[in-house]
Amino acid sequence: MSGIELRDETLSVDRALNQLDELAIAFSDILDQVGIEHVYIAGYVSILAGRARSTEDVDVLIEPIDEATADTLTTHLEAENFWGPAMPLSSLYSMLENGDPVWVAPTDQITPHLEVKTVRDEFDQASLSQAITAQIGSTSIPIGPLELQIAYKLHLGAQKDIEDAVHLYTLFEETLSAARLERWAQRLDVEAEYERLTQA
Structure with missing residues (x-):
């Protein structure tokens, strides 16, 4: 685990890129070209932080976009x-406008794929708005703040989500902001689950 470190709002990951990383980096490059704010969240963040588990998708949130921007994004993706x-x-x-995720x-290729949703x-x-940086080798991508990721995983409550939360908390306990974690646990109504996590 020595190749993973959280310091000054940057998650440094010192390892060879995997297929999910390559997918996230390539998509991030396209979104940057089009000027769309985005952030990677959920299971991929845990995998990035060294959790050994499989996933079929990489979740990415983007800011709401208008039709012209969506068309530009489509053109870039196809190119x-x-x-x-x-x-x-x-x-x-139309899918994003309707609140549906877009693969x-x-x-x-069908898996792995990106699952794109609007905020x-x-x-x-x-x-x-509070994204931190994940530095993978010489490349960086934005990921959700770990305190919120942990609290949200506790809120989702499925076994893999709890395991993701435990992994992130155990690995970064020393460098996480307890105040932020407690605030998100409160907002998401998972204070009991958070307490169990801290005492595990």
Whole structure:
């Protein structure tokens, strides 16, 4: 675990890139070109931080975008050989506008894929506005603040989510902000679960 460190709002990951990292980095580059604010959240953050588990998707939140921006994004994605495994990329705007996630993957690949969603609530907004940096080798991508990721995983409550929360908390306990963690646990109504986590 010595290759993973959280310091000054930066998660440094010193290891070879895996398929999920390459997918996240490539998509991040495209979003940056189009000028779309985004942040990686959920299971991928735990995997990035060294948790050994499989996942079929990489969750990414983006700021709300208008139709013209969605069309520009679609053009860029198609030019970089991405497609929509669940629906054509041409329906990207209407899907996001409807609150539905959009799957994006390299052409002819179904898994792993990106699951793209627009910011919908205060927790999504906080992940986006308070994003920290994940430095993977020489590349960086934005990820959700770990305190919120942990509290949200406790809120979701499935076994893999609890295990993700335990992994992140155990690994970064020394460098996490207890005050922020407690505040998110309170906002998400998981204070009892958070207390159990701290005493485990």
